[in-house]
Amino acid sequence: MTRSLTALCVALSFALLAGCKEDPATPEYWESNLQQYRRAEDRIRMVEAMRSSGKMNESFLPMLHERLGSERKPEVRAAIARALSDLHHESSVEPLTKALDPAADDMSAQLANKAIVTTLGVIGDRRAIPALIPLLKARDNYSRIEAMDVLGEMKAKEAVEPIIALATDDSVEPFLNKKAIEALGNIGDARAAPALVRMLTKERKGKSFYVESSFALYQLGAPASDALLAALEGQDEELLKWAKSNGVNPASYAMKAATVLGDLREKRAVATLLKQLTFTNSDPQIQALVRMQAADALARMRVQDAVKPLAGLVSEPDATVRDAYVRALVRLGGRDALPALEKAAGTGDWYARDSAVKGIGMLGDARELPLIQKLAAAEPARTAADCKQADDEGCDDPAALGKQRADAIAGQAKLLEVAQACTGNAACWVQRMEKADPRLLERAALEVGRSGAAEHAGALATRLGERDTEARMALILSVGWLLEGSKDATKKVRDVSLEPLRKQLRDEQGNTQLVSVNEDLRRLVTTLDRP
Structure with missing residues (x-):
């Protein structure tokens, strides 16, 4: 025994x-x-x-x-x-x-x-x-x-109707609504699209359903686009009635539908999104949010027609709003926005100026080195002036703060020098990624992603564990751009990276620093997982 x-x-x-x-x-x-x-x-x-x-x-x-x-x-x-x-x-x-x-x-x-x-x-x-x-x-x-x-x-389509009922039931706990929304996304039936669009803006007991609904709509893919387009354009009469009866501002759909349509790369939305860059509202915050979401969606779709109107917006004094426009221009790429960024780099508070300077570093090359030197030299005086107007952090020693900021501006020179060496050469940018700091990695990823050189998608995918959120976001976007229209590259990345990425998402679940950027990583995994 x-x-x-x-x-x-x-x-x-x-x-x-x-x-x-x-x-x-x-x-x-x-x-x-x-x-x-x-x-x-x-x-x-x-x-x-x-x-x-x-x-x-x-x-x-x-x-x-x-x-x-x-x-x-x-x-x-x-x-x-x-x-x-x-x-x-x-x-x-x-x-x-x-x-x-x-x-x-x-x-x-x-x-x-x-x-x-x-x-x-x-x-x-x-x-x-x-x-x-x-x-x-x-x-x-x-x-x-x-x-x-x-x-x-x-993927039980037989269960769609009762699960829709649960997703929209105000008498159950919000957690149950959320689980129903997730189930609808996994099933992927087009019948769920109208309910999911409504739940983008629904709130109950202080709980929002946007994260679950937007991801579920992304999982639906093409069937979700029609419902989202109607919401974006204000053409869904039933939705407008529902929004009014539930106290939802119609502008919410201009924001939230725009984001999902950008994720879906829905080209039919481009004309409306371009118009939204000039959206006006009596509430400045709503106006800014609609414009910012339109900018983000257009950048994700790499709509070059958005460069000119976005360049006209980068002088926005609010640093957060300006940063959204600069980020969109950086993702779109090209030199056309540099004159507007140069002007913006000399206006606004430090945070607004810094955003424009970083945009120059992400889009320029050696031709912008004299500009960076000029901006760095002028920064101590600008900082001193700022400190006289407002008691910002560090203003107890304006000279030291001015030097610190000037050094940060001068640090953009490294990006410009690499850009000069790698202009038009995706393989050069890939090589520079090996020992890159987060900012150089971010620019390198975007340059490779915009190049269309799908053979480098795998090299970008191996870096998706990057902890810096801006660099990771650039990598996610760029891998997605390279996979669009390339079945061969998609298969290679799927075979090598899909399971490690799934494990990464499991391991990072609950990490508050990465929760936002990992929503985009989930979408990339979903794209890789599609037949």
Whole structure:
């Protein structure tokens, strides 16, 4: 008798010692032992011992199916369901679905439902779908959420309508709404698009559903575009009525639909987005937000017609708003915006000036070196003037602060020198990425991404673990640009990077520093995962 079997026999009660003479590799051995226990907790321990014995195989299935059907205690049924999950055999679908109790009203039975649904999800057989749908109306959230997750993984179009109802139900907890939205995205049925567009702006109990809804719409892909375009252009009468009755500002759709359409690279939205760069509203904040989101969407789609109007906006005094326009111009690339950035670099507070200077560093080359030197030389006097007007941080020593800022401006020279050496040469930029600091990595990634040299997509993808969020964002965008229209590059990146990127997202889940940029990384993973 092996040591492990000896230990098992010692752990069992005296009544079971005779069972040790039988073969624990057989289902009969475990069935015999299970029958001798009256207490549920003892039967659960026996099931767990069977699972950990390493003896389970498909020959155990008939016994487990029979025990599942005859077992009265829900907590034991849950243990048997977990054992069936280990074997994950399609023959378990029928006994598992029969063991479900949609009307369960005590926690033990509800947790048993959850365990059974989890096992059905592991098996992944679509024959379980009709039995899972009734659980969407279960009394407990455990079963409902697990059922939604599994139905989403199975892409169960049969469940779309009841899940839409849950996604938009104001009587349930917001977390349940969020899980329903996620399930709709995983299923990917076009019928969900109108509801998801509404949920972009919906808020309940201080909870927003924008993150889940925008990603679900991205998962839908092309079917979502029509609904989003109508929302963007204010042509969806039903949506406008709903927004009015729910106190939603119609401008919210100009912002949020624009972002998702930019993610989807929906070219039909370009004309409307260009018009939104001149959007006006009595509320300056709303006006700025609509323009900023339009700028971001146009940059993601690399719409060169946006360069001229954006260049006209970079003198915006608000540093945050200016930064959004500069960022869009940097992503679009080219030298056409440099005169406007030069002018902006001499106006506004330090943060506004700094944004324009960084734009010069990201778009210029050696021709801008004299300009950078000039701006650096002028900065101490500008800082001194700033400190007289406002007591900013560091103004206790304006001279030291001015020198610090001047050094930061002078640091842009490195980017300009590399740009001079690598002009028009994507391979040169890739080579420079190897030992690049975050700012050089950001520029190198964007230069490669805009080059259209799809053969370098893999090199960019290997750097997607970069911790600096601006550099990571540039890498994500650039990989996406290079994969557009290149099936060969997409396949190569998918084969090498898809699983590591999935693991990266799992490992980084909950990292507050990376949560925003990883929304874009999730979209890239979704793109790679599409057939």
